[in-house]
């Protein structure tokens with residue numbers, strides 16, 4: 001059976017790099033007699049790669065969730081809530097080293113820089129120091145940003161050295177992210193529940209029944225009282241009214257642990273809509 005792995009494209013994105021790592025990890029952990037084969041499928045946006053699994057065009061999607069400098073990837077958070085029934089299988093942490101790619105012979109000749117908004121944000125201090133007067137133009141991905149560089153020598157793109165190599169493009173500066181330990185966490189998502197026993201994290205999101213004092217505190221105190229650690233809390237607008245929010249939690253416990261079953265039971269009393277995105281473990285990608 002051929003399984004499609006959706007990711008943000010065109011080829012050469014960081015998402016493809018994470019998907020490629022996952023594919024190799026899958027091959028190494030598959031039953032030797034397994035008839036499964038895998039194919040990487042690029043999509044124009046993160047939302048489209050998640051939609052592809054919901055629509056059964058692909059079985060798995062690898063999507064960025066959070067960056068150590070810039071924080072959450074909102075398109076992933078919003079799509080997961082909207083699609084509702086997708087499940088996280090695994091988390092991958094990819095080190096991110098950005099390069100400036102351009103046909104310009106010096107930084108002084110650059111007038112415009114293209115990249116994914118996350119990449120532009122991760123390099124904002126470097127840009128204001130070395131390219132203070134350039135126009136910054138967002139693109140759907142760091143590799144979409146590479147299109148047209150050859151025709152216009154006053155433009156540059158922020159992408160990876162792997163992408164520069166793939167498209168045979170010149171690198172003008174390396175390691176331009178503002179913090180050297182820059183890394184992005186990706187989620188491997190599918191339609192099916194994850195069943196391994198050794199999951200370290202659970203992610204969920206919820207809305208509260210009313211915008212009243214203590215509504216969020218009641219939910220958080222369920223975990224505090226049971227001694228369950230949270231590793232992330234984020235809010236996103238519900239998009240219905242100004243000032244109304246959804247809350248996303250990453251929790252350091254397996255959804256199948258008895259303590260989490262008790263927590264979730266209690267949580268249902270204090271939440272309006274509760275969506276459990278699944279339990280998973282976290283794999284660092286060593287480059």
Ligand SMILES: O=C(O)C(=O)C[C@]1(C(=O)O)C=C[C@@H](O)C=C1
Nearest residue numbers: 013014015064116118141142184
């Ligand atoms: O544009 C890419 O190459 C992506 O894979 C997207 C993305 C992101 O959305 O965060 C992934 C990793 C980096 O943080 C920068 C961009």
